[in-house]
Amino acid sequence: MNAPGDGGVEPTLRDRLSGLSRAELGGLVALVAITVGGAGLWYARSLPRPVEVRAATALPAPAASATSSPDVVPILVDVAGWVRRPGVYEFHDGDRVIDAIEAAGGARPGAALDALNLAAPLADGTQILVPRRQASGPVGSVGSGATPSKVNINAASATELEALPGVGEVIAQRIVDYRTANGPFGSVDDLLDVSGIGEVTLENIRDLVTV
Known part of the structure; x- marks a missing residue:
C-alpha cells in the first residue's frame, strides 16, 4: 500500500473536476448534455413508426343509365296454313308477316300470298294463316255444273x-x-x-x- 503523498496514486474524477475552472466545467456539462440528447434522439428515430390505417371509403355505385334499354319481350306467333313448317315461332318487335312466313320455311307452291299484308307488323299471341289458292273448280269435280265427287x-x-x-x-x-x-x-x-x-x-x- 502506497503512503500518502506518494506520486503513484492516480487522481480521482472528483479531483479532476475540482481542478477545472467554471468555464471548463460549464463546457463539459454542455458537452455531456449534447451527447446524451443526441443519443436519445437517435434512439427515438430508430424505433418503428406506427403506420396510419385509413378506412377505405366505398365508392358510390354508378347510377343506372336513364337511357338503358328495357328488357326485350319476345313475340310469339302461330304460323299456320300453306307453309312448309307450321308452328309457333318467336320474333322481336319490328318483325313483319313476311318474316314469319320465312321462319316457317316459306310458303308452299300455290299459296295465296296476295291475300295477306306481308308488310304488316307482328303482334304477340296472333296467328298468321297462309291460305292456299283455290282451284278453278271444286275438289273432285268432273266438269262445269257437275256434282263434285267425294x-x-x-x-x-x-x-x-x-x-x-x-x-x-x-x-x-x-x-x-x-x-x-x-x-x-x-x-x-x-x-x-x-x-x-x-x-x-x-x-x-x-x-x-x-x-
Missing part, C-alpha cells in the same frame, strides 16, 4: 288428299301411313285418329270425303 280416304293418294282444305302435305302422308298400318278407315270420323287432324279440320272436309 274423295275416298281409303283409296286416294297423298296428292289427292293434299288438295282437301286444311290438309297439307304432312297430314296427307299421315293419312296414307295410318291407312297402311291399320287398314281401311271404317268411317270418316276415324280420321280423328290421325295425328294433326282435329274436330275443326274434320268438319271442314266431312262433306268432301267418303269411305
Whole structure:
C-alpha cells in the first residue's frame, strides 16, 4: 500500500473536476448534455413508426343509365296454313308477316300470298294463316255444273288428299301411313285418329270425303 503523498496514486474524477475552472466545467456539462440528447434522439428515430390505417371509403355505385334499354319481350306467333313448317315461332318487335312466313320455311307452291299484308307488323299471341289458292273448280269435280265427287280416304293418294282444305302435305302422308298400318278407315270420323287432324279440320272436309 502506497503512503500518502506518494506520486503513484492516480487522481480521482472528483479531483479532476475540482481542478477545472467554471468555464471548463460549464463546457463539459454542455458537452455531456449534447451527447446524451443526441443519443436519445437517435434512439427515438430508430424505433418503428406506427403506420396510419385509413378506412377505405366505398365508392358510390354508378347510377343506372336513364337511357338503358328495357328488357326485350319476345313475340310469339302461330304460323299456320300453306307453309312448309307450321308452328309457333318467336320474333322481336319490328318483325313483319313476311318474316314469319320465312321462319316457317316459306310458303308452299300455290299459296295465296296476295291475300295477306306481308308488310304488316307482328303482334304477340296472333296467328298468321297462309291460305292456299283455290282451284278453278271444286275438289273432285268432273266438269262445269257437275256434282263434285267425294274423295275416298281409303283409296286416294297423298296428292289427292293434299288438295282437301286444311290438309297439307304432312297430314296427307299421315293419312296414307295410318291407312297402311291399320287398314281401311271404317268411317270418316276415324280420321280423328290421325295425328294433326282435329274436330275443326274434320268438319271442314266431312262433306268432301267418303269411305
